[in-house]
Amino acid sequence: MKALMTTWLAAALLMFGALAHAQSDLTIEITRGSDQATPIAVVPFATDGEELPEDVAQIISEDLQRSGFFEPLPREAMFDRPSSSDQVRYGQWSALDVRYMVVGQVSRGAEGYRIRYELMDVSGQRRLLGENVTGRANELRAVAHFVSDQIFEAITGIRGAFSTRIAYVTAQGTGDDAQFTLYVADADGHNSQQVLNSREPILSPAWSPDGRRLAYVSFETERPAIYVQDVNTGQRARLTSFEGINGAPAWSPDGRRLAMTLSKDGQPDIYVMDVGSRNLERITNNSSIDTEPDWAPDGRSLLFTSDRSGGPQIYRYSFGSGEAERLTFTGNYNARGRFSPDGKTLFMIHRGNSGFQVARQDLDSGRLVGLTDTRLAESPSVAPNGTMVIFATQQGTSGELGAVSADGRASYRLPSAQGDVREPAWSPFLN
Amino acid sequence: MQFKSHARILAIALSLALVAGCSSTGGSRDGSMDGTGTGANGGVGTGTAGSGQVSGSGISGDRSGQQADGRIPEVRTIYFDYDRDSIRPEFESVLVSHARYLRSNGNARVVLQGHTDERGTREYNLALGERRANAVKRFLEVQGVSPSQFEVVSYGEERLAARGASEDAHAQNRRVVFAY
Known part of the structure; x- marks a missing residue:
């Protein structure tokens, strides 16, 4: 155990030795x-x-x-x-x-x-x-x-997720003076380290399953493009820069492929890219919006948001059958679905009475339960042990992160001293 | 509030159409409605430099004594209803003026920037913003503008024009900007 500890600490130190030192720590305030x-x-x-x-x-x-x-x-x-x-x-x-x-x-x-x-x-x-x-x-x-x-x-009896990290994006200023920064920090908001700084929007950070790389969307060329950056070394590659939307990167469980949204063929559809060869496979093809893919833990299916039935609802595409099945039927806005680590539960943004809230749906029963009473929640990301969901919300007119337990009983805020915070992504287990 | 700002825009659009119709001396007033027309190049800080394309480089209509068609139309932002991508009738004249400008200035290039309000998820809003910009693109195509002259970039809710939860703020954010 001691040896294991030493190894992972060394890895953690290596990981952040290479990063810039500018900080934007978050604090924790228990709300419930x-x-x-x-x-x-x-x-x-x-x-x-x-x-x-x-x-x-x-x-x-x-x-x-x-x-x-x-x-x-x-x-x-x-x-x-x-x-x-x-x-x-x-x-x-x-x-x-x-x-x-x-x-x-x-x-x-x-x-x-x-x-x-x-x-x-x-x-x-x-x-x-x-x-x-x-x-x-x-x-x-x-x-x-x-x-x-x-x-x-x-x-x-549940593996702890306290040694994990979160990625998030801060925005300061408006218009041409805006600054967007991608950070990684400890799960409790400490030890924040800058990953990328840009005058153009950054969104949708996604950790690779080994916790070493982040895929994200950056507008730094004034067009959206998907990048993959090694968190240890800072080295990065631009994966896609097609005409139109290049968005919503999501890693396959084996870390070899990225599902993504591209609109290069007319409208936003889901594609899967082999990261090594950069070969692209088109997954959906219809005139509606298809976006926000997320892989099932077993790699056999993908969640995605589609408005093919009118408003946004969450669907599941099975690689075996090549068919997409609608999963959400409660309410007229369900988007950005995320699987629990055991693949049995779906977390999403649901428009309910209070506004846009984080909700949970049991995949067997289909029952949907709201977890927050937020007005503008978005970007839910599930802890690797499935016990908490971190999300973006608003405090006044400023963005801030919040977290809620998977059963909705406990919640906390992560206020920041600096500007808007959004787009949280919880890392996988790192040790 | 919302009505007032739209009424003002409509008035500007109408007067612009009148000016375009009867004046042949072009003063060069530079009045983008929201100031987002010129793109700031992204200074990106990871060591690997971002290759910057500047979207505001196609300005070609400042030569004095030219026809009114030689100036970039002043109204460069049009607004949309909630969850809609249809062009509102009061903005058709704005689109017609841009189409006229682009047809008579074959070297002019414009980025159609699609935006949404802050409600809903970010990636879904990128898709909605693109739908709005595509609606403008189709209008320009029907008006005979060459597809090589424009490009669609959706910002979704990433570049809000107004902050706050009021309907007025939301209405100002649901827009397509002509960025020359």
């Missing part, structure tokens, strides 16, 4: 906690008396709270500060209705810090996890997210 959240106490980690660059226990606590699965006990309610499992007086924590506890210590080692943490089941009075991890000062946040991942999985 789940009524089914499990109480947990993340006790501040003991130190050698030294002031640490990061409060590891606080980062873990915020990660767990953000997920909507946990309700951390406030520090002021902690009567005791045990730092190892043998110091825990279970009965008294149990009286506070705490179900789980995390304790730990941080000590300085030869190369950076050694973090020892333990997870306990309070009612069962037993230790579930105990582990040492190491990291340098600038890796403490990553270490904390790694610990959050282990705790989350040990309790819920």
Whole structure:
């Protein structure tokens, strides 16, 4: 486990060494906690008396709270500060209705810090996890997210997604003074790094399944074109610049192909490009708008938005049959469908009573449920473990990111100090 | 509000048609309705330089003493109803004036920039913006303009002309801009 940790930290460092340093960090503000959240106490980690660059226990606590699965006990309610499992007086924590506890210590080692943490089941009075991890000062946040991942999985059985990243686009200024910037940041909005800066619009960033590349649409030549950029090196290639729309890139699960929208043959249709050979295959062909493709996790079908029935609705194209089947029938506007990682659920933008909201549809039953009461939500992107959906919304007249749990019970905002934020894309697992 | 701004545009369009009809001395007033007519080249910052094409390079109608047809028509933005791509009757005269200009200035090139309001998803709005620009393109073709003189680029909701959730702001955003 330790070796694995070291490897992925090295990869993460490499990844961002090459990027520019301009920052546009996002902060997190919990807007709704789940009524089914499990109480947990993340006790501040003991130190050698030294002031640490990061409060590891606080980062873990915020990660767990953000997920909507946990309700951390406030520090002021902690009567005791045990730092190892043998110091825990279970009965008294149990009286506070705490179900789980995390304790730990941080000590300085030869190369950076050694973090020892333990997870306990309070009612069962037993230790579930105990582990040492190491990291340098600038890796403490990553270490904390790694610990959050282990705790989350040990309790819920679901792989944690706290060590993932998000891509997003900011826009500042208007008209000819506009600046568009594509960023990547940690899933909690920290450590933002600039990927691309342009005076022309940037949209639709999409992570490759290995987390190394971003496909996106940039208007930098004053025409839309699809680019693929290596996040490590900054190297990039222009994949398409056909006449008309070059949009909505979506990676196949094997990372070899990109589905996209091109209007070069008259109207927007779905195409699939083999990234290596650049061979194009046309998927849809009719006089309506077909756009916003997304691959099923098994690679056998594609979701897309089409107005072939009048307004936008979501369809599923099967590579086997070559046929498209309509999936959404609730309401007159359903667009930008995204599969859950298990392929059983569809997330989308649905026009409901409040306006454009993030909605979920069970693919077996066809039942659609609104998850947000937003007026102008767009661009939903699903966390790789399927537990959260990040999306763009509006606060006043400014764009901002929000996230909602897949069950709609918990939500948070990611406000930015700088301008409009839009077009979030959640990375795959990176470790 | 919406009516007022449309009425003003209509008035400009009508007067422009009158000027074009009876005046032969062309003053060169440069009045794009929304200021987006000239394209700013994208200074792109990733190391690999973006090759910039400037869309505002086709201006050729500034020679004094020329016919009115030698000037780029002043009204360069037309507006659309919600979720529609049909040309509203009050803007037909604007399109006719651009068609006339393009026919008599064979070297002039124009980018038809299609836009939508901010409601709905971005990629779907790119498609809707293209539909609007294509409606203008078909109109120009019927008017006998050579297809080599224009190009359609949809910006969807990426370049809003007005911010805010009011119907007035939405109406100002649903537009096609003639960018010479």
